[in-house]
Each structure stands twice: as structure tokens, then as C-alpha cells.
Amino acid sequence: MSEIKGWCPGAYTPMRSGDGLIVRVRPKMGRISRDQALGLCAAARGLGSGVIDLTNRANLQLRGVPDAGHQPLLGQLLDLGLLDPDPETEQRRNVMITPFCEPGDLSTRIAEELVHRLQALPPLPAKFGFAIDCGDAPVLARDPADIRFERASDGALLIRADGADWGRFVAPDDAVDAAIMLAYWFAQNRTAEARRMRALADRLPDVWQQEMSAPPAPPAAPGPRADGFLLGVAFGSMTEAALRGLLDQTGAQEIVLTPWRMMLLPGVTEARRPGFVTAPGGRLLATHACPGAPGCASATVQTRALAMALAARTNGSLHVSGCAKGCALPRTADVTLVGRDGAFDLVRAGASWDEPARRGLSPDDLMTGRETL
Ligand code: SF4
Structure with a gap:
């Protein structure tokens, strides 16, 4: 495995770093259950250095995995339900969903359909991704993605190409079809230099530019919320022991990942652990x-x-x-x-x-x- 920089590593295609391989894990719908988290801690302890990072695409990565530990780790991730069946699916499932979605809401329904239809997408660059962000105001607008699902100020659903100020109205049932169509437009117009949507935004046909999205929500801050506790992770990096300690102390049954070096613990009202940021302004x-x-x-x-x-x-x-x-x-x-x-x-x-x-x-x-x- 050679050292490759500036490309998007995954579990099947880890990146080599000074402390061994970095193995990225893309939890489905940006969530892991308590059992998955504890299994991941055991894998990080047994097959890696014990360090777990949060990434700016709401994924996790295990550091310090020796070459000989890679295959056993893939087996453990598969058993935990944290690995796609093949590298192509893993690479295509570059889908980020608002951490504040709820079961059955519009963001969840679109994400489930998009993940189900990944094979309908054209070949895309490894970093090309989707942000499904259909709350009243976008919360992922500052985070990396190429095709965004957002709402206009009047609540209408839009598909917005990254880099464009305006998006296209779509009916919820047609949203994934429209996103696939936009991905094909990108695939047909991309060049060796223009490998992300933002680089082509000024060439978008008018039909993709009909209405502005609602203004982005203010950045989320750590602390208690109505739906749980939002917790900052210093430098976006924690030891598996720290994560286990957090699960023990809070009793959290699930972790929702964000791209902001924070994790949402649904249903948790109090969380105080060293290495975690629990109040705004930290x-x-x-x-x-x-x-x-x-x-x-x-x-x-x-x-x-x-x-x-x-x-x-x-x-x-x-x-x-x-x-x-x-x-x-x-x-x-x-x-x-x-x-x-x-x-x-x-x-x-x-x-x-x-x-x-x-x-x-x-x-x-x-x-x-x-x-x-
Ligand atoms: S992790 Fe730090 S030291 Fe390593 S390449 Fe990135 S910036 Fe440089």
C-alpha cells in the first residue's frame, strides 16, 4: 500500500500515516449504536493505537493500525455492521445527513432512498458527496458536499449545487431522481481541473437556479439541547478509553456524528468528561x-x-x-x-x-x- 495524499481514504483503502494505517469508518445515517461504539472501541484497542478521530464529513477513523491488523479489522467492522460489502459501495456512499434529523422525517427518507440508489449514480470523484439537510434552516451549508438538499425560506424543498446561491425546486418524491440528474450533469461537464461541483457552479443551466435556500442556522454549540447533549471533542480526536468512559457515565444508547468535531448523544442531559467540551465558548x-x-x-x-x-x-x-x-x-x-x-x-x-x-x-x-x- 503506497502513501497517497489528498485522496479520500476509506476502510478498504486506508491511508498510511506516521503511526500506521488510518482506517475510516462511515457509519450509516451518521449514527452508531452503543453496541457498535463499544465494538469500535474494542477494535481500536486491539488492532489500532486506541485513537479514534472524528472527520469533517461526520465519519470516524481508527489510527495506528498495523498492516497485519487491516484484514482482521475489516472483519470486525463487517460484524459490527459498520462496513459496506465492497469498496465501490463504500466510496459512493458519501452521504452526510443533518445530525438533527429524526426517524421518518424528510431528511431521513431522502437519505435512505439515496443510499439505496447509489448504483444509479455515474462515476464520480472520490470526494464528491451529498448533504441532506432538510430542516427549517441548513446546518451543513459550511461543510463539504457537492449536491445539497435544503429548504427555501417558505419550506419548499430545493436541490442546490455547491457553489451556487440558488437551487432547483423539487417535489420530495422526485428529489433523489433530480440529484442523480445533477450528478450526471456534473459527470458530463467535469474536467481534469474541475473535479468538484463548486468549480462548475458558474456554468449551471438556469433550471438548477430557481430559489435561494433559507439562511444557514448559526453554528451549533456544545451543551444540552431538547434532543440530547451536544459534546465537543478536543481536536476531533479521542482515545477509545475516553469514549468508553463517556458511554459509561452518560448511559448513551446512540451517538450521532457531526462534521463539527462534536457528537450528539440523544436523550442525554448531562455529560462531563475530561477531553470533551461541554459548554459554548470553550x-x-x-x-x-x-x-x-x-x-x-x-x-x-x-x-x-x-x-x-x-x-x-x-x-x-x-x-x-x-x-x-x-x-x-x-x-x-x-x-x-x-x-x-x-x-x-x-x-x-x-x-x-x-x-x-x-x-x-x-x-x-x-x-x-x-x-x-
Ligand atoms: S497531519 Fe499535520 S503534519 Fe501531517 S501532513 Fe497534515 S498538517 Fe502535515
């Missing part, structure tokens, strides 16, 4: 750090201990990146520290690949506050 949700060294072979610096130490001392958003690629936050932060040759470059109001304001800062200088951020 600094750790504005702090981003990739695994860094030794977890990633591209890193020459440790990232998360430094990010943890600096979180409370930084105003605005903080990103500590193991290298210039910026996996944890591929966009601007107020303060970005970028690892290079064992030290850090400092970028202000920019991304990890932007020109630094300072170079070669030592972790010690940053930790002790000798360098002001």
Missing part, C-alpha cells in the same frame, strides 16, 4: 491541531500539547499545524503555527501555507510565553 473548539509528530510522518514537531497549552493564551482562533499542509484547518486562523525542521513559523490572519510573520520559533519559547502570540 477555547478548545476554537483551537485546531493535527496529530503532528510522531503520528504523522510529515511532521517534525509535536502539536497538540502545544495547542492545549496555548489555547487559553490566544485571542481568536489558533491552529497548530505539523507542516504547511494544514490538514486540521485548511483555511485562515487568527494565529497559525506551522512546524518546520523542529521549530515553528508564525502566520497571523492566514493559513498554514501563507507567508509567516516570524520563523524558527522554538516550542519552549512558545510554551513559556517568551514569544507573544
